[in-house]
Amino acid sequence: MQAFHYTRAADIAEAVRLAAPDGPADRVRFLAGGTTLVDLMKLDVETPTHVVDINGLGLDQVDVLADGTARVGALVRNADLARHPHILGHYPVLAQALLSGASAQLRNMATTSGNLLQRTRCVYFRDRASRCNKREPGSGCDAIDGYHRNLAILGGSPHCIATNPSDMNVALMALDAVVHVQGPDGARAIALRDFYLLPGDTPQRETTLRQGELITHVTLPPMPPGTRSGYLKLRDRASYEFALASAAVVLREHDGRIAAAAIALGGVGTRPWRCPQSEQLLAGQPASAERYAQAAQAAVQGARPGSQNGFKIELARRCLSLALYTTLPPQ
Amino acid sequence: MSHPSGDSPQQALQAAGGVPTTLQVNGKHHALILDPRATLLDTLRETLHLTGTKKGCDHGQCGACTVHIDGRRANACLVLAVAARGCAITTIEGLGSAGNLHPLQAAFVAHDGYQCGYCTAGQIMSAAALLHEPCGDSDDEVRELMSGNLCRCGAYANIVDAIQDVRGKR
Numbered sequence: 001m002q003a004f005h006y007t008r009a010a011d012i013a014e015a016v017r018l019a020a021p022d023g024p025a026d027r028v029r030f031l032a033g034g035t036t037l038v039d040l041m042k043l044d045v046e047t048p049t050h051v052v053d054i055n056g057l058g059l060d061q062v063d064v065l066a067d068g069t070a071r072v073g074a075l076v077r078n079a080d081l082a083r084h085p086h087i088l089g090h091y092p093v094l095a096q097a098l099l100s101g102a103s104a105q106l107r108n109m110a111t112t113s114g115n116l117l118q119r120t121r122c123v124y125f126r127d128r129a130s131r132c133n134k135r136e137p138g139s140g141c142d143a144i145d146g147y148h149r150n151l152a153i154l155g156g157s158p159h160c161i162a163t164n165p166s167d168m169n170v171a172l173m174a175l176d177a178v179v180h181v182q183g184p185d186g187a188r189a190i191a192l193r194d195f196y197l198l199p200g201d202t203p204q205r206e207t208t209l210r211q212g213e214l215i216t217h218v219t220l221p222p223m224p225p226g227t228r229s230g231y232l233k234l235r236d237r238a239s240y241e242f243a244l245a246s247a248a249v250v251l252r253e254h255d256g257r258i259a260a261a262a263i264a265l266g267g268v269g270t271r272p273w274r275c276p277q278s279e280q281l282l283a284g285q286p287a288s289a290e291r292y293a294q295a296a297q298a299a300v301q302g303a304r305p306g307s308q309n310g311f312k313i314e315l316a317r318r319c320l321s322l323a324l325y326t327t328l329p330p331q
Numbered sequence: 332m333s334h335p336s337g338d339s340p341q342q343a344l345q346a347a348g349g350v351p352t353t354l355q356v357n358g359k360h361h362a363l364i365l366d367p368r369a370t371l372l373d374t375l376r377e378t379l380h381l382t383g384t385k386k387g388c389d390h391g392q393c394g395a396c397t398v399h400i401d402g403r404r405a406n407a408c409l410v411l412a413v414a415a416r417g418c419a420i421t422t423i424e425g426l427g428s429a430g431n432l433h434p435l436q437a438a439f440v441a442h443d444g445y446q447c448g449y450c451t452a453g454q455i456m457s458a459a460a461l462l463h464e465p466c467g468d469s470d471d472e473v474r475e476l477m478s479g480n481l482c483r484c485g486a487y488a489n490i491v492d493a494i495q496d497v498r499g500k501r
Contacts (some may be wrong), residue, residue, distance in 0.1 A: 005351055006367035006413050012481065031414060038370070038409045039390050049369065054416050077401075083465060103479020104464070106391060108403045108409070239478035 001041050008053040012182050012214060013033055020050045020184040025050035030214060032075055033109040035102075036118050043126055045119075045135055049075040054091060059216060062086060068222030074113035074215045078168065079104070081112060091220060092228035093248050097171035097266075100233040103240050113215035116169060116179065116195075117207070120162035121242055122151060133159045134203040150244065153303040153312050155270035160203030161306065163267060164196065165242050170266035173274050174248035175220050183213035192218075196271035226253045232323040233266070234315060243267030245316040247323035251282070256331065258282045263324075265299060268316045273298040278320070287330045296321040334473045350413045356381065357425030365412050372407035375422060385424035385451050387481070394480030397453040397460075398422050404460035406479075418463060423452040435459055438493035446484035456479045456495045468500050 005025065009015035018037065019028040023182035029037055040046035059073035062084045070086060081087055082098035102110065124142040131140035143151055143161055151161045169192075195207050198325040200266035209215075223229075233246040246266035252259045261282040265273040278295035285291050296317045303313050349364035350434045354374070370388070375381045375398070375400060387395030396407040400419040427433035436479050445448070445451045457480045466472050469487065470491050495501045 002370045004367060005348070005409070008414070008416075012378075031411065034409050034411060034414070035391055035406075038411060041368075042389065053411075055414060094425055103394065104461070104476050105404045105406045105479045107393060108400075109405050144465070230339075237476050 002044060002049075002261060004041075004048050004052065004091045005050045007050065008056050009227045010056065012057055012216065014056065015052050015054050015214050016182055016184060016212055018050065019214065022184075023212065028052060028212075030054050030113075031150045032114040033077065035110045036105050036112075036114060037054050040119060040126070044128055045126060047182060054214065062220055065219075067194070068122070070220040070222075072112050072220065074111060074217055076100070076112045077108055078112070078115060079107040082107065090223050091146050091171070091175060091229065093174060093231045093250060094171040094220075096231035097233075097246075097248060100243075100246075101167040112168075112218055115166055116215060116218070118166045118169075119121075119165075119206075120160040121165045125145060127145065134199070134206075137202070137204045142182075144203045150242065150267075151306070151309060152270045153268050153309055153316075154265075154273050155198050156304060157201065157270075159197045159201050160199035160270065161243075162199070162203065162270060164269065164271050165271065167231070167233060167243065167246060167266060169196075169272040170246055170264045171229075171248045172218065172220075172264045173264035173272040174229070174250045176262065178219045178221075178251040180219065181209065181213040182216050183210055185210075187216075189219075189255045192272075193274055199270050204241040207252070222290055223250075224252055226259070228250070228253065229325050230240040230323055230327040232319055232326065234319050235267075245312055245319040247316070247320040249320070249327045251285075251287075251324070251328045253328060257284060257286050258329075259284070261295075263295070263320065265298065265316055265320065268300075268303070273299075275317070275320075277301065282324075287328045289325070289330055292321050292324040292330070295324065300316040332419055335338060340390075347388075352413050352416050354379075354412065354420060355418065356420045357422060360417075366414060367411065367413050367427070369412045370408055371398070371410040371412045371415050371420070374412040375407060375420075380412060381422050381424050385449055385452055387450070387453075392481075393450070393453075394457060395450050395453040397456040399456060402460070402463070404457050415497075421456075423456055426456065430435065433459065434497045435462075435493065438496045441497060442489045442493040443486070444489045444493040445482070445486050450484075451483045454482065458490075461494065462498065470495060473498075 028050045031053045051255040060075040063071045082095045130142045152163045179190045229250040235241040248264045255278045263275040277298040281295045387393035387397040391406040391409045398407045
């Protein structure tokens with residue numbers, strides 16, 4: 001691990017000041033749960049010169065605002081979020097996604113904001129002896145012609161096909177979550193659907209966060225009556241494994257029809273993959289096996305697999321079909 | 332052993348950017364000067380000589396280093412020791428002793444919940460936390476919540492037996 005300076009920030013203002021573009025260090029990382037950052041620092045994939053520990057900032061509460069919005073602090077641990085009564089009651093898709101990820105130990109440490117910024121599990125990104133445009137821009141991509149069974153079939157570019165590995169992010173994408181940040185230029189809110197970038201020719205840029213911005217909380221809009229949601233994850237092992245394909249489904253039922261649908265896929269995209277065409281196919285329709293199959297087919301339209309991950313097209317299609325079927329069984 | 336500068340190793344560490352940190356481990360306070368890079372796992376083993384906590388993968392994938400931080404299980408290999416300041420840390424040495432075994436330690440003996448024993452401290456620390464977490468009655472739910480602890484000898488069946496015995500589910 002490379003040497004770094006360590007500061008435990010006393011408040012948000014100090015954390016933002018230390019990480020600002022005109023701040024005291026060139027490469028600053030905020031330390032929350034550490035489950036991604038410390039891991040990657042040991043591999044010399046992350047080499048901050050200054051680590052700013054934000055664990056003393058509070059930001060560890062889930063609040064329900066007057067209009068029903070759920071406000072989740074950046075440092076709420078995955079285990080606590082998954083078990084929070086309001087989350088379990090109103091956003092089961094989120095609780096299920098969180099509990100399907102990692103291990104009990106990691107969920108106790110991992111935070112909401114850290115999970116938003118979780119890095120890919122592409123083996124070449126994690127190995128400094130390999131070429132990786134995300135880790136070292138312009139060096140090339142060893143995954144495209146190498147081991148990529150676990151990598152993306154949607155959203156990739158000739159420069160990068162790394163998958164976003166998070167389960168939580170898939171649920172948040174389907175829930176229309178909003179990320180709230182504090183930065184050198186003040187506070188702003190970013191809709192999660194505008195938060196993640198496609199790799200294009202700059203795969204090192206993963207989000208629209210600006211240098212020095214600190215995630216302070218995430219908000220979830222209230223779910224109208226009649227909303228049902230669920231998460232289904234498919235993987236090589238029954239537990240403690242990243243998704244090969246997963247689906248987050250949020251359906252609002254009214255008068256025997258699907259009034260509105262929000263759908264996101266995990267394990268198959270370079271970012272948590274929202275599926276607007278599938279949603280349009282379901283809106284206003286009665287729940288039926290045929291409609292679900294059409295929606296699932298639409299979700300993987302345009303997939304571009306490599307030589308090893310073509311199976312994910314069928315896997316993701318079936319995963320979404322089953323998630324829809326389980327969340328709102330056809331009459 | 333004398334240090335080249337004439338300072339004690341701890342003084343030399345502070346001069347080299349070490350961070351004064353007090354760690355509370357098994358109820359005892361330890362005033363240390365820590366390299367910011369030192370993990371809690373390495374600090375427990377190499378500085379405090381509490382070698383019951385084991386290093387397996389060192390990347391949060393195997394669970395051998397599981398300890399309790401403020402009563403919750405965590406992978407000590409992914410925690411910077413300087414960031415554990417102010418937390419109550421419990422290791423296998425603080426859970427029980429040879430003359431006064433924790434019920435899980437006794438159950439692992441009774442059910443032969445190990446072969447080589449390398450993962451055992453992590454398994455027991457993980458299971459001790461599980462006893463206080465929401466967990467259904469079935470073996471499958473125990474397996475799910477213990478999936479962060481690998482056993483290369485494959486003693487899983489007896490590990491589940493030991494845990495379920497202590498939970499009164501056998």
